[in-house]
Amino acid sequence: MFRTVLVANRGEIARRIVRGCRALGLRTVAVYSEADRDAPHVKDADHAVLLGPAPARESYLSVERILAAARESGAEAVHPGYGFLSESWRFAEACARAGLTFIGPSAEAIRAMGDKPEARRRMAAAGVPIVPGSPEPVADAASAERVAGGLGYPVILKAAAGGGGIGMAKVASADELAGAFATATRRAQSAFGSGQVYVERYLEAPRHVEVQVFGDTKGTVVHLHDRECSIQRRHQKLVEESPAPNLDARIRRGLTEAAVAGARAIGYVNAGTLEFLVDAQGGFYFLEMNTRLQVEHPVTEEITGLDLVAAQLRVAAGEPLPFTQETIEPRGAAVEVRVYAEDPARNFLPSPGTITRLALPGGEGIRLESGVVEGSVVSVHYDALLFKLIARGADRAQAIERLARALDTCVVEGVKTTLPLLRTITAHADFRRGRVHTQMVEQGAFHG
């Protein structure tokens, strides 16, 4: 086992990783930008290295500066967290070249899953269901129409190089296709430098259900059950829970079996997540694989009692997985909400500023993962996530009840946050019944 780990991240996840390292008795090195001199993650670590100015390109995204920080601090391993360089295969490769252990999967697995068409091909070859559609980008409107005719309307056009919903267009019928194809191609070209689009069946109000997987260097791959992450805005999650509510046992088994088969097929090592869309008919389809620790990993930890960061460190050091499939037993339920510095009343506009007052809850079954303290400056340069609140219960109703009470006592002043929306969601009848889908926020289900 390495002795010193550099945490190449900031905010709540950097603090979580420092805690995971401490659990194994490892020394930790934080990195920070000029904007983060007083940040809690810097104080938590045993040692801290300044990377550079506030913009992420010159600090948390600078491979060169992070490797230099590892050299000067004597770190032997690097944990990338999520975001920033966590899904950069070039960074994983650069770590290896510099003689550092990258705490995550191989550069090859990161590259393959980061290339969305290739990820679809690899998963389909492993028998994982993918959304029915054209296997390759379509050349012109006429071939798009042929594919769409075979799939049945509505269909969705997606940029091959894209992400974040840019260049996506829903097409309700054949006579809309030629116009939509021209628009999608043009938008994809200007946003991603490639006008290639492919055609998929459009899923009406699907759920987002994902499976946590874990592999080790001995070739063992296990799953740590599912998570429901349907409540999103702009394709970003707001509420996550485990286990997914109201999921037929047959679908649940299908999801976990597909996830393990997919991870095994690519020789996956360390923590990863396969994301799926589940439609109203119970069909499920591979969406993408996140080759890193997820923001929402605490709900899995809460129901399994396992420490995923500690497991990541052990596996990266070449040890076998510290758990077997048979010993991973989910108990009760856990729900997480993400508190962002965004204004839900103004269409989630960012709300940077100084946190003038912060009162965070605690108590039975409540876990808090915060990157900020009272007085923290929430910078325009980084992600708007302030803290996550996680509640565990003997069952889902108890977890939600605890969460709702904890949300009621949360106070954040100085910046606008998603707290009011999260309170509305946790009180909402459909959420309480576990009837959720990915389009709820955009459709205004939680207004008023």
Next chain:
Amino acid sequence: MAEEIKAHITGVVFQVTAKVGDKVAAGDPVIVLESMKMEIPVEAPRAGAVKEIRVREGQTVQEGETVVVLE
């Protein structure tokens, strides 16, 4: 009447999309701000010609700060 277009949020100027002399329509973006990993356009409130641009790319602007002036 000259009209000042103000930033509606605090952010870093990601892109200046208008040039002095450009004719813009209501709703056209004049600059794009980047804040917390999001790109947020600042739009012209009415049609007009761009008289002055007060910011450059990479600069931090505060909410309420004038970024562009229309004729």
